[in-house]
Amino acid sequence: MSDQGNSDPLTTGERSELMSRINSTETEPKQLTRSLLHRAGYRFRKNVSDLPGTPDVVLPKYNTVIFVHGCYWHRHDCRKGRSMPSTNTDFWKEKFERNVERDAENEDALEELGWQVLIVWECSLNDDPVEAVEELMTELDAQLEE
Template sequence: MTDRISKEHRSWNMSRIRGKDTKLEVLLRSLLHRRGFRFRLHAPGLPGKPDIVLPKYRTVIFVHGCFWHRHEGCSNATMPKTRTEFWTEKFHRTVERDARKKTELEALGWQILTVWECELFADPQDVIKTIENQVVNSI
């Protein structure tokens, strides 16, 4: 099947997909800050450069998009209809990398929390309460 848009336009579209400071991250950071949490962003010294690091609680938070990180059972984790072999491999590598980084962080003594796009958009207050409970109970 032929792509509906030109190669140049597809490249332009893909270049607009952000890796840092996404709407999800900014929303979660705002909620955390309002609740009194202080954090670091994208700590380069930690495996996977976690999106949010709460050093006081030795906790890292990854903010995952359901499509890119394959949120199991989520309607947002769809498979593109074209180039399925490419996408299957790409998603497989992403999930493997996520698992590897999580294992490395746990070995270093960090608690890992994952916030999914669909959960954050559906009920941000529930997500922040869950984070508070997990972080405060880990002390």
């Protein structure tokens, strides 16, 4: 039985082991974004660990980085981003707040290094992935004109 004091059937160690196996670098929204950008002719690096926040897509030609954020984990202002687990809410509230703080810190650090930061939200890819990536391309093209 759980040692977390809630209804989780796993122990803290078992839950930690399970969560450590989740791959956050190759999620479906990230793969879709990269695929659509590549098909449109954009060339990029992915998951660049020597930049703050390890951006999902780095476009050096445009001096731009792109993060593909899951609405739930990064607290987007959509239905999924506003949902909160019903158990252990203090823990989850702190966790989500720290995620948002870290996102802002990484964005500030990247901008200080001269990078433009773009965010693609999971819900926009779910609604219309082609439109979401076309909006990115419009922003990238505008960046080249500056």
